[in-house]
Structures are given as C-alpha cells and as structure tokens.
Amino acid sequence: MDFMTRQALIDGPALIAEGDVLIGRHETEGPRTAIMAHPPRTESDLSFAEWVDAIGSAERAIKVDV
Numbered sequence: 001m002d003f004m005t006r007q008a009l010i011d012g013p014a015l016i017a018e019g020d021v022l023i024g025r026h027e028t029e030g031p032r033t034a035i036m037a038h039p040p041r042t043e044s045d046l047s048f049a050e051w052v053d054a055i056g057s058a059e060r061a062i063k064v065d066v
Helices: 003-011 048-058
Strands: 016-025 032-036 061-065
Touching: 003 048, 016 048, 032 048
Parallel strands: 016 061
Antiparallel strands: 016 032
C-alpha cells in the first residue's frame, strides 16, 4: 500500500471510508478479481481485500459502491 493510501485510510481523521469496487485486474497479468477503482478504469494497484484489511486495522466504518 502506497503512502498516500495509507495516510488516507489508516492515519486520517475520517470515521467512514468510501470506495468503489469493480471486477478487474489487480496485477497486469493476474486474474480478474475485486479491485478498488472507479469506472472506466479496469486495473488497480489496490485490491478490495487489501482495502478491507487496511480499514479493519483502522477500525473505520465503510461504504462500498459496487
């Protein structure tokens, strides 16, 4: 997880995190899976699973647009 993502998800003051989830590629050659991205993107460096793990460690509520 890059610094900006960590700062926003874990170290920031917000009580709720909102994210857009798409089915796409987390790795260029990887299988299609749940990723954090906003259309029209179809690739992301942050998977949904990584995002949920980060939010859980920060004890935040989440809102997910699928």
